Amino acid sequence: MCGIAGLIHxxxxxxxxxxxxxxxxxxxxxxxxxxxLAMYGSVSDGSENEYVMRYKVAEGADLATGFKIHDEIxxxxxxxxxxxxxxxxxxxxxDDATPYARRCRFRYSGDLKRLADYLEDIEGVxxxxxxxxxxxxxxLGDAITVGxxxxxxxxxxxxxxxxxxxxxxxxxxxxxxxxxxxYPFLDVAVVHNGQLTNYWNSRRxxxxxxxxxxxxxxxxxxxxxxxxxxxxxxxxxxxxNRSLSELDGVFTYVVATDxxxxxxxxxxxxxxxxxxxxxxFVALASEEVAIRSVFPHEIETIDPxxxxxxxxxx
Amino acid sequence: xxxxxSTGSMHxxxxxxxxxxxxxxxxxxxxxxxxxxxxxxxDKLVDIDAExxxxxxxxxxxxxxxxxxxxTITVLNPGAKHSLGVGILNRLRLIFKGSLGYFGCxxxxxxxxxxSGRVGWSCxxxxxSGTIVIQKNAGSTFGAAIRGGDLVCKGDVGSRTGIDxxxxxxxxxxxxxxxxxxxxxxxxxxxxxDAGPNLGDSMYDGIIYVGGKIAGLGVDAVDAEMTELxxxxxxxxxxxxxxxxxxGVENLRKIESGKQLWNYDSLEPTEKKLVL
Numbered sequence: 001m002c003g004i005a006g007l008i009h010x011x012x013x014x015x016x017x018x019x020x021x022x023x024x025x026x027x028x029x030x031x032x033x034x035x036x037l038a039m040y041g042s043v044s045d046g047s048e049n050e051y052v053m054r055y056k057v058a059e060g061a062d063l064a065t066g067f068k069i070h071d072e073i074x075x076x077x078x079x080x081x082x083x084x085x086x087x088x089x090x091x092x093x094x095d096d097a098t099p100y101a102r103r104c105r106f107r108y109s110g111d112l113k114r115l116a117d118y119l120e121d122i123e124g125v126x127x128x129x130x131x132x133x134x135x136x137x138x139x140l141g142d143a144i145t146v147g148x149x150x151x152x153x154x155x156x157x158x159x160x161x162x163x164x165x166x167x168x169x170x171x172x173x174x175x176x177x178x179x180x181x182x183y184p185f186l187d188v189a190v191v192h193n194g195q196l197t198n199y200w201n202s203r204r205x206x207x208x209x210x211x212x213x214x215x216x217x218x219x220x221x222x223x224x225x226x227x228x229x230x231x232x233x234x235x236x237x238x239x240x241n242r243s244l245s246e247l248d249g250v251f252t253y254v255v256a257t258d259x260x261x262x263x264x265x266x267x268x269x270x271x272x273x274x275x276x277x278x279x280x281f282v283a284l285a286s287e288e289v290a291i292r293s294v295f296p297h298e299i300e301t302i303d304p305x306x307x308x309x310x311x312x313x314x
Numbered sequence: 315x316x317x318x319x320s321t322g323s324m325h326x327x328x329x330x331x332x333x334x335x336x337x338x339x340x341x342x343x344x345x346x347x348x349x350x351x352x353x354x355x356x357d358k359l360v361d362i363d364a365e366x367x368x369x370x371x372x373x374x375x376x377x378x379x380x381x382x383x384x385x386t387i388t389v390l391n392p393g394a395k396h397s398l399g400v401g402i403l404n405r406l407r408l409i410f411k412g413s414l415g416y417f418g419c420x421x422x423x424x425x426x427x428x429x430s431g432r433v434g435w436s437c438x439x440x441x442x443s444g445t446i447v448i449q450k451n452a453g454s455t456f457g458a459a460i461r462g463g464d465l466v467c468k469g470d471v472g473s474r475t476g477i478d479x480x481x482x483x484x485x486x487x488x489x490x491x492x493x494x495x496x497x498x499x500x501x502x503x504x505x506x507x508d509a510g511p512n513l514g515d516s517m518y519d520g521i522i523y524v525g526g527k528i529a530g531l532g533v534d535a536v537d538a539e540m541t542e543l544x545x546x547x548x549x550x551x552x553x554x555x556x557x558x559x560x561x562g563v564e565n566l567r568k569i570e571s572g573k574q575l576w577n578y579d580s581l582e583p584t585e586k587k588l589v590l
Contacts (some may be wrong), residue, residue, distance in 0.1 A: 019490055195587055267511070269454065269473035269492050272435055288394035298392070298412050298431055303453050303472040306492040306510055 001166045002026030002178075002235045004191040004273075005285040006254040007294070008159035008261040008312050012280065013041065017155025023283070023290040024143035024162045030286060031166030034177035035146040036138030037131070038189035038256055038314070041157025049109045050053075050092065051186075054128040054136050055080070055119070059102040059173050062124075072124070073100055079122045080104075087115050092166030097150050101128075101174075102260070103135070113184035118211070126175060126214055131187040133258040138163075138177040158314035159261045161254045170217055180220040182227030183212060187258040190223035193286060194271045202247065205259040222253050230257075240264045240309045254284065262311040269306035282312050317443070339390065351404050351424070354385035365391040369398050380404055394434065399427060405444075416453070419446050422463065435472070438465045441482065447555060457484045460501065466555045473510060476503045479520065487557050493532065495522045495569075504548060506559055514569050521549060523566040525559045536572040540564065 005023040007016065020037055058074035062069050064251050085092055089108040097103055108115060116127050129136035135155075137145045143164065145154055163178035170176040182188035196202065196218035203213060203221055225247065229239035240255065240262055252271035255262045263284055265273060276283045276291050276299050283291045288301055304310065360379050362372055364372045371391060376399065379387055386407040392398055399408055399422075403526035406425040410418075413431030423442035432450035441460040447468070454472030457465045461481040473491030476484045481501040492510035495503055498517040508526035515532020521544075522535075531537075545563045552558060 267492065269510075272453065274434070274453070285413060287396075288413065288432075289396070292394050300450065301413075301432060302451055302470065303491075304488075306473055 001030045002193045003030035003164040003286045003290070004162070004178075004193045004252070004254050005283075006159070006161040006191070006256065006261055006263070007281070007283045008314055010280050010282070010312065010314060013156050014157050015154060016041070016157040017152040018162040019294050020162045021143045021147040021159045022293040023285055026290045026293040027164045027286060028142045031164045032142050033167045033172045034138060034140045034165045034174070035143045035163070036136070036165075036178045036191070037146075037152065037160060037162045038134055038136045038179040038181070038191070039155050039157050039160040040133045040256060040258060041135075041155060042133070049107045050107060051106060051112070051130050051132060052135055053104045053106065053130045054097075054101070055104070056098075056126055056128065056174060057122070057124050059175070060098065060100060061173065061274070063099060066267070070099075076122055076124055077102065080125060083118055083122070084108075084115075086098055089115060089119065090156055098139070101137075101139075101150075106240055112186070116184050116250070120212075120214075127181070127183065128174075129181040129189065131181075131258070133157075134181070134187040134189060134256075136179055136181050136189055138174055138179065138314060140172060140174070140177070147250075158259075159256055160166070161189060161191045161256045161261070170215060172218050175215050176217055177184040178217075178219050180215075180217070180223040182223035182264055183214070185227035185231060188223060188227040188230070188255070190219060190226065190255045192219035192222055192253040194218075194249060194253070194266070196221060196247055196249040196251065198248040207312065218249070219253070222247065222251075223255070226255055236260050236262055237309060237311045238313070244307055244309065252286075259314045261314070262309065264309045265304050265306060267307045273304050274301050274312075275304055277312075295301050352380055352384070354380055354404065354406060355383050356385035356407055358384045359386045359388070360384045361388045361390055363390045364393060364395065364398070369395045372398055373400060376402070376408070380406060392431075394431075396434070399425075413450070422446065432469065433467075437467075438463075441465060443482075451488070456486075456490075457482075460484070464551070464555075467556075468555075468557065470507065474520075475505075476501070479503070483551060485551065485555060485557065489526065492529075493534070495520070496532065498522070498571075504551065506552075508559065514571070516575060517571045518575075519571050519573075522569040524569065525561060525566050528567065528569075531569065534572045534575045535569050538568045538570040540566065540568050544568070 009287045089106045092105040095103045179189045179191045199218045226239045250270040252273045274288045387407040392412040394413045394415045397417045399419040401421045403423040404423045408427045410429040414433045416434040418437045420439040424444045427446040429448045433452045435453035436455045439458045443462040445464045447466045452467040452468035452471040456471045456475045459478040463482045466485040468487040471487035475490045475494040477496045479501045480499045484503045486505045489507035490505045493512045497516040498520040499519045499545045503522045506525040509524045509528045511530040512532035514535030
C-alpha cells in the first residue's frame with residue numbers, strides 16, 4: 001500500500017524534520033517496513049563545489065552476520081575516504097549517522113557521476129544522495145525509529161518528501177526503501193505509491209542512455225526518468241506531464257528538486273493523495289490524517305484529479 | 315422518453331434485467347428494518363469528543379449512547395480519523411463537527427448523518443438507507459456499492475464515485491473524477507459540476523445526470539432523453555439538500571447503459587466486441 005507525504009514552505013524555512021516525521025508516523029499503518037525522508041535545506045556552505053553526500057556501506061541487518069562484518073564496514077569507510085582523496089575531493093566533515101551510514105560534506109570540482117560510480121564500485125557501498133540542498137535518509141522501521149536513529153527531529157529547511165513502505169515486490173532493506181535519489185542528478189528525489197507496468201521497457205531505455213539502477217523498484221525509475229528529462233531540457237512540470245503518458249500503470253508520486261515540490265497522479269487515479277494549500281505552506285499526503293498531524297484544526301483539503309500535475313516553488 | 319409502466323413514482327420504470335427483477339424490490343415497504351434496531355429519542359442530545367480517542371472507542375460510544383436512547387449525537391473533533399460512524403443499523407441523527415478519514419459511515423442502514431467537513435476515500439460504502447450529507451469535498455470511491463438512501467456531497471468528489479452502486483441516490487454539488495458510475499447496477503447519480511473521463515463505464519443500469527462538462531463516456535454508456543417525471547424528481551431532491559443545477563434541471567445531461575454488454579450470457583466474447 002505505502003504512504004507518501006510532502007511539504008513545502010514558500011518563502012521561509014521551518015523544522016521540516018519534525019514536521020515530516022510527524023506526518024509519516026501517522027501513515028505508519030500504510031506500511032511499517034521502512035521509512036525514508038528527502039529533506040532540502042542549506043546543507044552545504046553555498047560554495048559552488050561543495051556537496052553533501054549520504055551513503056551507506058552495509059545494511060543494518062548485516063551487523064548480525066558476525067564479528068567480521070564490523071571490520072569490513074571499517075574497511076569500506078576507509079576505502080570511500082581513500083577514493084575521495086584519490087579523485088581530489090576535499091572532505092570538509094564526516095558524521096556517523098549509524099554504524100553503517102554516514103553523512104559527508106566534501107568539495108569537488110570534477111565529474112560527479114564519475115566520482116559516484118567509483119565510490120559505488122566498493123562492495124556494499126550505496127550513495128543515497130548527493131546534493132547541494134538534499135539530504136536523503138532511509139532505514140527500516142517506522143518514522144519515530146528512523147527519526148531517533150538519525151537524529152532528524154531538528155532539521156531546518158524549506159521542503160521535504162517522505163515515504164512509509166509496505167514491501168510487496170522487493171526486499172525489506174534500505175536498498176529497496178524510498179525515497180530514491182535520481183542518481184547521478186543533484187537534488188532530485190522521488191516517493192511513489194503505485195505500480196509501473198512498463199518498468200522493464202522504460203528501464204532498458206534509460207540504461208541505454210547510461211543510467212544505473214541500484215534496485216528493481218519502479219519508484220527509482222521515476223526519479224531517474226524525471227531527472228533525465230530535465231537534463232535534456234524539460235522543466236520539472238514538463239517532465240512530469242511527459243511521465244503521465246510515457247509511464248504506464250497506476251501511480252501517484254511526489255518529486256522534489258532543490259527549490260520545487262511536485263505531485264502527479266496517473267489517469268486511472270487509483271492511488272490516493274490529499275492536498276492542503278495556503279499562501280505560504282503546502283502539505284500533501286496519502287491520507288488527511290498525515291496533514292492533520294501538523295495542522296490539527298479544521299482545514300480545507302482537496303483530492304487532486306486523474307492526470308493532474310502540480311508544482312510549487314519554495 | 316424512457317418506458318414507464320405508471321407515473322406514480324420513479325420506481326415505476328420497467329425493469330427488464332433478470333437480476334433486478336429477482337433481487338431488488340422497488341417498494342419502500344419491502345425494505346426490512348434491522349431486527350436489532352433501537353428506539354431512540356431525537357430530542358435527547360449528547361456530545362462525544364473524539365479528540366485523542368481511537369475510532370473504535372468513538373464508535374463504541376455512539377452505540378452505547380444509542381442504547382441509552384439518545385437520538386441526536388454530535389461527534390466533536392473527528393480529526394479525519396478513519397472508519398468513524400460505521401455499521402449504524404438504526405434511526406439516528408448523527409452530526410460530525412469536522413472531517414472524516416477513509417471508510418467513514420460505511421454500512422449505514424437508517425441514520426441521518428451530517429458532516430461539516432470533508433470525507434476521505436470510500437465514504438458510505440454499502441450504505442443501505444438513511445441520508446449522509448457532507449458539506450465540503452469527498453475522496454474517491456464515494457458511495458461505492460450503496461444500495462439505498464441519499465448520499466450527498468456539496469463539494470467535489472474524487473474518482474470512481476458510485477462504483478458498483480446498486481440503488482439509492484448520490485448527489486455531487488461539484489465535480490466528480492474519472493470512472494464515476496463504473497459498473498453501476500441501479501440507482502441514480504446527480505453530478506451538478508463536471509464529470510471526468512470514462513463516465514458510467516460498463517454500467518449495467520441506473521442513471522447518471524450531469525450538469526457540467528463530461529470529459530468522456532465509458533464503454534456502453536450512452537446519452538438518453540430526460541423525462542418530465544425525472545426533472546420533477548431531481549428538483550425535489552436538490553431542494554431537499556439546498557442545491558441547485560447551475561443551468562437548470564432540464565439541461566442536465568442524462569447518461570444510461572446502452573445495454574450492449576448487459577446480457578452477457580447471450581453473447582460470446584467475440585460477439586461482445588462486435589456490438590460495441
